Amino acid sequence: MKPARFRYVRAETADHAVELLHAAEGTGRILAGGQSLIPALCARSISASLVLDIMRCPDLEAVSPGEGEVTIGAACRQSHMERNSLVRQSLPLLSEALGWVAMPQVRSRGTVVGCLAQANAGAEVPVVSLALDAELHLLLPGGARRRMSAKDVYAAETGTLLPSASLIVSTSFRSRVAAEGWGFSEVQLRPGHFALVCCATTLVLDEDRRIQSARIAIGGLTANPYRAHRAEEALIGETLDRDSLIHDGANMASAERPWPARTDLHASGAFRSKAAVATVTRALRDARARCSAPNRSNQ
Amino acid sequence: MKGPDADEAQTALSVVVNGKQLHASVPDRLLLSDFLRDHLGLTALKVACGEGACGACTIVIDGEPARSCTLLALQTEGSQIVTLEGINAPQGLNHVQQLFQQHHALQCGYCTPGWLMTVYTMVERSIDPNSAEVGQYLSGHLCRCTGYRNIWTAVRRALETTLKTTKDQPTGEKE
Numbered sequence: 001m002k003p004a005r006f007r008y009v010r011a012e013t014a015d016h017a018v019e020l021l022h023a024a025e026g027t028g029r030i031l032a033g034g035q036s037l038i039p040a041l042c043a044r045s046i047s048a049s050l051v052l053d054i055m056r057c058p059d060l061e062a063v064s065p066g067e068g069e070v071t072i073g074a075a076c077r078q079s080h081m082e083r084n085s086l087v088r089q090s091l092p093l094l095s096e097a098l099g100w101v102a103m104p105q106v107r108s109r110g111t112v113v114g115c116l117a118q119a120n121a122g123a124e125v126p127v128v129s130l131a132l133d134a135e136l137h138l139l140l141p142g143g144a145r146r147r148m149s150a151k152d153v154y155a156a157e158t159g160t161l162l163p164s165a166s167l168i169v170s171t172s173f174r175s176r177v178a179a180e181g182w183g184f185s186e187v188q189l190r191p192g193h194f195a196l197v198c199c200a201t202t203l204v205l206d207e208d209r210r211i212q213s214a215r216i217a218i219g220g221l222t223a224n225p226y227r228a229h230r231a232e233e234a235l236i237g238e239t240l241d242r243d244s245l246i247h248d249g250a251n252m253a254s255a256e257r258p259w260p261a262r263t264d265l266h267a268s269g270a271f272r273s274k275a276a277v278a279t280v281t282r283a284l285r286d287a288r289a290r291c292s293a294p295n296r297s298n299q
Numbered sequence: 300m301k302g303p304d305a306d307e308a309q310t311a312l313s314v315v316v317n318g319k320q321l322h323a324s325v326p327d328r329l330l331l332s333d334f335l336r337d338h339l340g341l342t343a344l345k346v347a348c349g350e351g352a353c354g355a356c357t358i359v360i361d362g363e364p365a366r367s368c369t370l371l372a373l374q375t376e377g378s379q380i381v382t383l384e385g386i387n388a389p390q391g392l393n394h395v396q397q398l399f400q401q402h403h404a405l406q407c408g409y410c411t412p413g414w415l416m417t418v419y420t421m422v423e424r425s426i427d428p429n430s431a432e433v434g435q436y437l438s439g440h441l442c443r444c445t446g447y448r449n450i451w452t453a454v455r456r457a458l459e460t461t462l463k464t465t466k467d468q469p470t471g472e473k474e
Contacts (some may be wrong), residue, residue: 104435
């Protein structure tokens with residue numbers, strides 16, 4: 001369980017990192033928190049000639065509020081973001097989901113953006129990125145910059161569609177709007193494990209307590225997460241007072257998966273499909289409880 | 300200890316370990332756990348799973364518990380590292396170790412140094428002994444002698460007794 005030889009370089013800036021990555025011609029790896037990368041290098045399931053540490057790049061460290069969004073730099077660690085007051089206030093869904101990522105001893109090193117790049121099946125942050133319409137800010141060889149939406153990053157069944165030799169400099173997540181409810185729910189084999197299935201939702205109600213917008217993202221059921229657009233649309237205009245509506249929405253959301261349900265050592269696809277219904281139901285209930293309709297005092 | 304091969308890439312590392320500033324040149328691929336154990340002789344931490352799952356190699360880096368087996372030594376440049384050797388009582392057992400002994404919170408002891416480092420940060424953070432956070436922190440460790448019940452008791456006692464102490468002497472917010 002020791003890695004094969006490689007050269008370790010501490011990148012000074014994002015541009016420096018991309019330049020070195022490009023020069024390594026596909027044999028370089030970006031190292032952020034390393035909580036997935038180092039075990040994979042140790043198990044020799046991947047190899048690298050160059051490991052590029054980006055955690056000392058001052059241009060990757062910021063968490064910044066923007067117009068309706070919060071942008072998190074590639075060097076921001078999960079444990080810091082979990083406790084960060086701006087994230088807690090504007091991105092409560094992300095903050096809650098981070099509490100489900102591995103254990104505190106791993107979150108202390110892992111990064112939010114690294115979790116997006118790693119795209120492990122059953123990882124929480126990619127699911128949140130879909131629910132919060134995240135935009136990834138990429139730096140490409142030659143210095144070109146590009147925004148890519150999370151839905152385009154995870155549009156294939158597995159892995160990411162990130163351009164090669166690119167670096168995710170930061171990621172912008174949509175801020176919570178007034179009175180928006182959110183819910184995150186997950187089924188794990190034991191605390192700290194990857195999700196068998198997990199669900200991130202947000203709900204906004206109108207003045208009549210009817211659903212104005214709903215977002216439902218599901219992870220773990222399929223290798224990459226997906227948005228349940230049909231279930232979302234079915235909920236628009238409804239009131240969620242009846243539990244059966246939530247349950248119907250959850251069934252629809254689980255059924256509309258674009259890829260086969262994942263079967264592995266830990267659970268069958270059939271089990272994951274059922275667990276997904278329960279997970280979406282719980283997440284929607286939490287979101288409902290946290291919604292408040294504008295101009296009304298009810299909770 | 301076998302030295303690195305002549306053509307193995309090495310990089311300079313400056314790090315504070317248990318309060319001591321160190322400057323070393325280490326192989327690029329050297330894991331932090333191996334650096335601490337084999338290069339510095341700090342053998343309290345144990346290497347078991349080697350992939351971040353079991354928690355036996357847990358140490359504290361810049362105030363947060365972390366796995367030393369899933370980090371390169373070079374990633375800790377400029378950091379403050381604390382291992383169990385750094386929080387040992389000058390003689391005998393420290394407060395938390397005494398509680399582990401009293402509550403029989405260990406059997407073979409292989410996983411214990413890892414637990415102690417996590418508990419050290421929990422105490423530093425004044426984690427509420429009744430909060431869900433306790434379970435989160437403790438889920439980061441495996442004990443194959445099935446000592447969890449007693450470990451939970453010892454950890455709760457540690458948090459309760461230290462919370463009382465901080466109440467007596469208010470020290471302000473900790474981060």
